[in-house]
Amino acid sequence: MAPFEALYGKRCRSPVGWFESTEPRPRGTDLLQESLDQVRVIQDRLRTAQSRHQSYADHRRRPLRFVVGDRVFLRVSPMKGVMRFGRRCKLSPRYIGTFEILRTVREIAYKLALPPAFLAIHPVFHVSMLRRYVRDESHVLQYDAVELDDRLTFVDEPVAILAKDVRSFRSRAIPVVKVCWRHRPVEEATWETKQEMRE
Structure with missing residues (x-):
């Protein structure tokens, strides 16, 4: 049966x-x-x-609607300079900005006022790439100059080595270094293998 x-x-x-x-x-x-x-x-x-x-x-799901003059965050795809096993870092910034909306192209597309550093990027974005910014007088927004390519991705490059160590496994010892990345604070430094950093 x-x-x-x-x-x-x-x-x-x-x-x-x-x-x-x-x-x-x-x-x-x-x-x-x-x-x-x-x-x-x-x-x-x-x-x-x-x-x-x-x-x-x-x-x-709730529909997102913006009006001219609103400020929004722009979603980007961060990638580390060295990608271990093809994984991306969890703590990398997912949104940059804020940027002002200049005009509504369609119901779901908006034109943003991008800085001159982003001349290679088309200024019209789908609503799924945007996130609303709620104004607050106590917020101090510091805009970091992130170098984006035409696919809205940036490579997070190593800046300094903070510490060194040797991780020992059963049959071998692997030297590792603690790396501070460019667009992240020191608290978010990660351990990478010394060989990968040298390459």
């Missing part, structure tokens, strides 16, 4: 094998009519499931 049959007391009827082998199959127009009815039932159930999933998604 199949698990579905054991749980629900009837055989699983998928669209591939909709008719059971013991049922007499209708012929001619009856077969066509019954197939169309079953297709309508399947479509109704798919619509019901889709609307249910859509309601779950809409509950967590």
Whole structure:
């Protein structure tokens, strides 16, 4: 007995094998009519499931709308100069800015006032690349000059070596260094292998 049959007391009827082998199959127009009815039932159930999933998604999603003059953060993709095992660093800045919105291109696209250092980057961005900035008089925003490429990525380069150590494993010892990165504070320094840093 199949698990579905054991749980629900009837055989699983998928669209591939909709008719059971013991049922007499209708012929001619009856077969066509019954197939169309079953297709309508399947479509109704798919619509019901889709609307249910859509309601779950809409509950967590809120539309972002900006007006001219708002200030926003811009999302970037940081990459370390040395990538260990292809992983990116968790504590790298994900947003830079703030930048002022100059005009609305469409409902979901906005033109930003970028500094002259970003001349190679197109100033129109999708709303998913932006994050709202809530004004507060106590905020002191320090804008770091991050060198971005045309894909909005920047390479986080090492600045200084803060400490040295040797990590010993079962059969070998690996020299490591504590590296301070350019766009991150000293508290976020990471341990890298000495060979990778030398390369």
